[in-house]
Amino acid sequence: MIRIALIPGDGIGPDVLREARRVLDAVAAAGLAELSFEEFPHGADHYLATGETLGESTFVSLRDDFDAILLGAVGDPRVPDNRHARDILLGLRFRLDLFINFRPARLRSPRLSPLAGADRPVDFVIFRENTEGMYSGAGGTIRAGTPNEVAVSECFATHFGVERIVRAAFEYAQHTGRTRVTLGDKANAIPHVYGLWRRVFDQVAEEYPDIESEKRYVDALVMDLVRRPERFSVIVTDNLLGDILSDLAAELVGGMGLAPSANYNPDGGALYEPVHGSAPELVGTGTANPMGAILSAALLLEHAGATDASARVDAAVDAALDAGVETADLGGTSTTEEVGEWIAGRIAEDL
Ligand code: NAD
Ligand code: IPM
Ligand code: MN
Numbered sequence: 001m002i003r004i005a006l007i008p009g010d011g012i013g014p015d016v017l018r019e020a021r022r023v024l025d026a027v028a029a030a031g032l033a034e035l036s037f038e039e040f041p042h043g044a045d046h047y048l049a050t051g052e053t054l055g056e057s058t059f060v061s062l063r064d065d066f067d068a069i070l071l072g073a074v075g076d077p078r079v080p081d082n083r084h085a086r087d088i089l090l091g092l093r094f095r096l097d098l099f100i101n102f103r104p105a106r107l108r109s110p111r112l113s114p115l116a117g118a119d120r121p122v123d124f125v126i127f128r129e130n131t132e133g134m135y136s137g138a139g140g141t142i143r144a145g146t147p148n149e150v151a152v153s154e155c156f157a158t159h160f161g162v163e164r165i166v167r168a169a170f171e172y173a174q175h176t177g178r179t180r181v182t183l184g185d186k187a188n189a190i191p192h193v194y195g196l197w198r199r200v201f202d203q204v205a206e207e208y209p210d211i212e213s214e215k216r217y218v219d220a221l222v223m224d225l226v227r228r229p230e231r232f233s234v235i236v237t238d239n240l241l242g243d244i245l246s247d248l249a250a251e252l253v254g255g256m257g258l259a260p261s262a263n264y265n266p267d268g269g270a271l272y273e274p275v276h277g278s279a280p281e282l283v284g285t286g287t288a289n290p291m292g293a294i295l296s297a298a299l300l301l302e303h304a305g306a307t308d309a310s311a312r313v314d315a316a317v318d319a320a321l322d323a324g325v326e327t328a329d330l331g332g333t334s335t336t337e338e339v340g341e342w343i344a345g346r347i348a349e350d351l
Contacts, residue, residue, distance in 0.1 A: 001034045002304045005066040007088070009043040011278025012288035012336075013072025019290035019340025020070060020297040023313060026344035032309035033301060038066070042088055044076030053087035063096060068300045069271040072293065073278040086137075092271055093130050098263040099161065100168050101128035101242060102299070103275060105249035105259065108321055112254035112330065115226070122253055124232040125178075127169040128242025130263055132161045133193075135239045157193045157238065162200040168266070169236035170208045180212040181205070184221045184237035184245060197238065222248060250275050250292075257289025257329045260296040262303060270303060272296040286335040289327040291317055294343060316346040 006021065008014035021037065028035045040058065047053050062069055069092065074085035092098070107113055107122040138154035166183075173181050183201045187194035198215055205213035216224070218241050225232060225245070229252050237245060250259035259275035274292030282288045295317060302310035325342045326332030334342070 001036055002068065002301075002306065003036050003066045004038075004300070005062050005069045006037055006039045007042055007069060007071040007074075008039065009072040009074040009088070009278065010045075010076040010085075011073055011280045012276075012282050013043070013074065013278055015072075015283075015286075015288045015336050016274060016290040016293035017070065017072035019336060019343075020293040022340045022344045023294050023316070023347065024297050024301075026347040027301065027306075027309045027313065030312075030347055032312060032347075033304075033306040042084075043074055044079050044084055047084040048078060053084040054091055059091070059095060062092065063269070067270070067304055070293075070297060070300060071271060071273040073274065073276065075278040075280075077280055089273075090135060090137075093263050096269040096271070097131060097265050098269055098271055099129065099131045099164060100262070100264050100266070101130040101239075101246075102126070102262040102264070103128060103242070103246040103249060103259065105246075105253045107253045108258075108318055109254075112258070112321075114251060115229070120230040122229045124229070124249070125172070125234055126242055126246050126249055127165055127172065127234065127236040128246060129161060129165040129236075129238045130242075131239075132157055133239030155190070155193055155240075157196050159196065159200060162197050163204060166197075166201050166204045166236055169234050170204055170211060173211050173234045174208060178233040179210075180214065180231075180233045181208075182221065182232060182235045183213070183215045184218045184235055184241050185215065186218050186241070187215075188217055193238075201236070218245070221245075225249070225252065246275050255289075255329050256292070257327060258291045258295070260292050260299055262296070262299045264303065270300070272300045286337065287328045288336045289329050290336050290340050291320075291326075291343075294340070312347055313343070316343045319343075319346050 008017040027033050074088050103126040110119045134155045139152040141151045143149050169181050185194040185197045187198050250256050256276035261275050262272050264270040274296050298310045298313040320343050325334050
């Protein structure tokens, strides 16, 4: 039994998570996996109504009572400082020590590429460090609101934190037959933190002589990802650079609506979510693409050991794309719900 906590969250989060749930229900009905669900109300509405972002007892339950969390999105214009989203999403990443943010980018069809000469097999994964960097929250503001205001946000890296994410990237490369790992950093301008990254990267790389390793300044890396994305295989980078690179990566293979992600610790704990946010402008339009959420559910199944179920979901998404059952962001005319229903139906049919 895979015990799944659902946090639909804000904006289009509930819309896309409803479809991911529909697909998971189809997986369970087909006997491909045993699943149980519990839904949590946490998000902007809950915060505005109760003042609670993510309470201690909820955190403990999410940690102890479930095998995985599946989250829609958090972020709402009524909470301009984004406090609830930081407590919920970043809070879970930090407190559960989900140090790997795994964000795959594979071009499923040449027509989804925004690039000229699109018939190239783009297929790389980002290993984003998920517990350090600019996201620590350390820092502060003095003389707030005056012309003399000073604001500091501290960026930190630890040898331990860098080593474990770099090692995770090389291990993944080794186990999946990928032959190159690229580090994205900015050591030329920010020598302390990224100098540590470079040294640790080189140390770990030595243990994997069969895997090519390369270090790239992130500005040139971004340039090259657009110019020749097909040459990249595994990219490892820090929290902020990984956040930025993963939206670019999504766009290279069909857009935000299609991109899944996994936040996990190999020793336990996992949170799955589409890369996209709550897209408030799409709320109520029925046009949010649920495929990123559905593919995040596929990653959940895969990591939980239901590999056949995961492959079926992935194949059903490909089949929907082949059949043109897709939302407007991909050029289609289907609604969020129609896409979810079609994919769920496909899983039932394939038996
Ligand atoms: P966003 O990802 O919500 O939207 C960026 C662009 O992608 C928009 O044009 C949007 O319309 C489009 N888009 C996003 N998801 C889509 C989908 N499923 N189908 C079709 N198009 C889609 O990013 P943003 O506008 O910068 O952020 C909106 C809010 O979401 C903010 O509050 C932000 O903090 C939050 N956010 C949350 C998460 C998360 O929960 N994991 C991730 C990113 C942003
Ligand atoms: C993401 C999001 C989050 C991040 C935000 C909502 C805090 O952009 O998951 O990519 O920056 O990590
Ligand atoms: Mn992001």
